[in-house]
Amino acid sequence: MSRLTPIFNIASALHHGNDDRLLVVCSQMIQHPEGNRALMQDVLRLCHLFCGFPKVVRALNLVCHEFGFAEEQDLINHGGNATGEEMFTEVYGTDTEPVLAHLQRVDPTFLSWVVEHAYGTTFNATDLSLEERERLSVVALAASGCWQQARSHIRACLRHGVSLEDLLADLERVEWLSSEQQDLAATCIHTENESK
Numbered sequence: 001m002s003r004l005t006p007i008f009n010i011a012s013a014l015h016h017g018n019d020d021r022l023l024v025v026c027s028q029m030i031q032h033p034e035g036n037r038a039l040m041q042d043v044l045r046l047c048h049l050f051c052g053f054p055k056v057v058r059a060l061n062l063v064c065h066e067f068g069f070a071e072e073q074d075l076i077n078h079g080g081n082a083t084g085e086e087m088f089t090e091v092y093g094t095d096t097e098p099v100l101a102h103l104q105r106v107d108p109t110f111l112s113w114v115v116e117h118a119y120g121t122t123f124n125a126t127d128l129s130l131e132e133r134e135r136l137s138v139v140a141l142a143a144s145g146c147w148q149q150a151r152s153h154i155r156a157c158l159r160h161g162v163s164l165e166d167l168l169a170d171l172e173r174v175e176w177l178s179s180e181q182q183d184l185a186a187t188c189i190h191t192e193n194e195s196k
Contacts, residue, residue, distance in 0.1 A: 003034045004132060005173055010043045011140055012176035014051050014059050026063045037067055042127050049118055050140035084120025091119070091134065091156045099152065131162055138167065139174050142185040150185065154192045164193045 009025035029035040029043065040063065048056040082090070089096045103111035123133060134157045141150035157167055167189045171182045 003029075003032055003039075004135060004170070006032055006035060007043050007128070007132060007136055008139060008170070008174045010040065011047050011050065011136060012143075012174055014044065014047050014055055015140070015143055015176055017055065017058075019062055022059055022062065023066055026067065030067060037069075039127060040067075046122060046126050046128065046133065046136070047140070049122055050137075050144060082120075082124055084115040084117075084124070087119040087124050088115055090130070091123070092152065093156070093159050095152060095155060130160055131157070134160065135162060135167070135170055138185070138189075139170055139177065142171075142181050142188075143174075143176050145181075147184065147188060151188050151192055154189055155196070158193060158196050164189065 006025055006029040010022070010029060013019075013022035013025050026040050029040040030037055041060065044056050044059050044063070088100070092099055100111065100115075103114060126133065128136070134153050137153040138150055138157060141147075141153060154167065158164070168186060171177060171185050171189075177185065
């Protein structure tokens with residue numbers, strides 16, 4: 001089992017506020033050959049971009065009470081070397097300028113939060129690979145009905161070598177997408193793949 005499965009399952013349980021399921025899937029992450037408590041906490045932290053701070057604080061309280069806190073030296077806090085704009089450009093590639101211009105038009109303050117916090121801090125300070133972050137982003141955004149953003153992250157996945165087949169398999173792998181969301185996401189994936 002790929003470590004993407006417990007990553008997706010943690011995000012799903014968090015999204016739904018299912019405490020019992022969260023404890024089960026966090027246990028699976030801790031026991032996974034490529035997982036541990038620090039990675040579990042890293043996934044939860046990353047999910048604040050999709051689920052919000054309150055859900056993540058609640059989940060961290062729950063799982064740390066159940067499994068203990070990761071040792072401070074094990075916690076992932078890379079603080080990466082890239083700036084937010086560099087990380088944003090790495091993810092968005094040729095879409096960078098149009099997306100930044102759009103965010104500047106709709107809300108310059110929010111643009112700075114996206115670049116500085118989401119990309120400069122959060123995406124830059126995780127042990128998840130770019131591929132894992134982007135695949136999680138696609139599924140989480142689909143689950144939230146954020147189709148425009150999901151399509152941007154689908155393009156990022158395809159640009160960074162994630163195959164059409166892997167993206168479609170992710171839709172089946174996750175527990176929290178309805179059949180309608182799976183169908184819409186699959187359509188978006190096929191459309192973006194055809195236009196690349």
